[in-house]
Amino acid sequence: MSNAPNLTSLSGVRRILRERDLKPLKTLGQNFLVDLNILNMIVRAADLRPGDAVLEIGAGLGVLTEALAAGGRRVVTVEKDLRLREHLESRFAGAASVELVMADALEMDLDAMLASGLNKVVANLPYSAGSAILVNLLRAPNRPQRMVLTLQQEVARRLTAAPGSREFGLLGVWARLDYAVAIRKLVSPGCFYPAPKVKSAIVEFERLSAAPCTEAERGFFYELTKAVFAHRRKQLKAILAGMAEKRQAAAPTSVLEALEISPAARPETLDTAAWLRLARELRAALTVA
Structure with a gap:
């Protein structure tokens, strides 16, 4: 060369x-x-x-x-x-x-x-x-x-x-x-x-030095955040209610309350750590396999 x-x-x-x-x-x-x-x-x-x-x-x-x-x-x-x-x-x-x-x-x-x-x-x-x-x-x-x-x-x-x-x-x-x-x-x-x-x-x-979640949690994290940011002008309460309805599950309002996340919050106000916590709790609440 x-x-x-x-x-x-x-x-x-x-x-x-x-x-x-x-x-x-x-x-x-x-x-x-x-x-x-x-x-x-x-x-x-x-x-x-x-x-x-x-x-x-x-x-x-x-x-x-x-x-x-x-x-x-x-x-x-x-x-x-x-x-x-x-x-x-x-x-x-x-x-x-x-x-x-x-x-x-x-x-x-x-x-x-x-x-x-x-x-x-x-x-x-x-x-x-x-x-x-x-x-x-x-x-x-x-x-x-x-x-x-x-x-x-x-x-x-x-x-x-x-x-x-x-x-x-x-x-x-x-x-x-x-x-x-x-x-x-x-x-x-x-x-x-x-x-x-x-x-x-x-x-x-x-x-990062440590894996932040399991692969099963990761899959739902991607699913959740992709669905939510597709409707970033909507409030979390409305978006999550729609996800719950598709799974024939109850609206996960209690999950937001437990994590001290306002139901009126919009997607861009939560950081990655908050989204991961929410994904973990919602995965259990919506009985995601």
């Missing part, structure tokens, strides 16, 4: 695209990182250690792949755009530790990949599918120990918003069930080529 174009150089990226007769596709959310400082920050945030193995989603031209695989670290990188196959196979022809998977991450069993020993996820997620991919990662039983993801700033704000704010919602509730989530760095559009119309952010996810 010594004579290969520099992937953190705008001229190098343009050269590759020109030689391969490629144009970034807006439909795939393709914006290639060309800033060395941001690249180094992402790698530092990943806190890579001996024995770590990394899943990358959205290889692009391979700039992050190359940095992650330094020293022979195992990296499995997923890329949807078949036009990039020849470039990526050529770029990493001598890198035995890099496994290239040409596939759509939204159609893959990411949990099975994580179960193969990949303990970290580091990725510049495509803007077009970033939130959907993140949800699949969060809900995977083999949740990674640490994730460092470059996302749209709007998504990053939703992930870290405080309960009661307009930006707080289902994505933030789910993310904080298993992870401490923080924005590491806001990234300007000029760090990418072509420059996107939106700002980005590097977001860190550090898995």
Whole structure:
């Protein structure tokens, strides 16, 4: 790779695209990182250690792949755009530790990949599918120990918003069930080529030391919060009464009272811990198997 174009150089990226007769596709959310400082920050945030193995989603031209695989670290990188196959196979022809998977991450069993020993996820997620991919990662039983993801700033704000704010919602509730989530760095559009119309952010996810719930409780937690946030303008009392009616169970008003949650509260006012407590009690009250 010594004579290969520099992937953190705008001229190098343009050269590759020109030689391969490629144009970034807006439909795939393709914006290639060309800033060395941001690249180094992402790698530092990943806190890579001996024995770590990394899943990358959205290889692009391979700039992050190359940095992650330094020293022979195992990296499995997923890329949807078949036009990039020849470039990526050529770029990493001598890198035995890099496994290239040409596939759509939204159609893959990411949990099975994580179960193969990949303990970290580091990725510049495509803007077009970033939130959907993140949800699949969060809900995977083999949740990674640490994730460092470059996302749209709007998504990053939703992930870290405080309960009661307009930006707080289902994505933030789910993310904080298993992870401490923080924005590491806001990234300007000029760090990418072509420059996107939106700002980005590097977001860190550090898995909590203890599992917050059983898998059965987790399933109902997801069901409950998804149903409730679909009607976030309604009061909890009305939403939960509807859930109880579907199960031919009594309205769980007493559960709200026992947890000192106002029946008039709206979904975005409760934090993840409160939702987990409510899910546990409701699961018993509604006799969920």
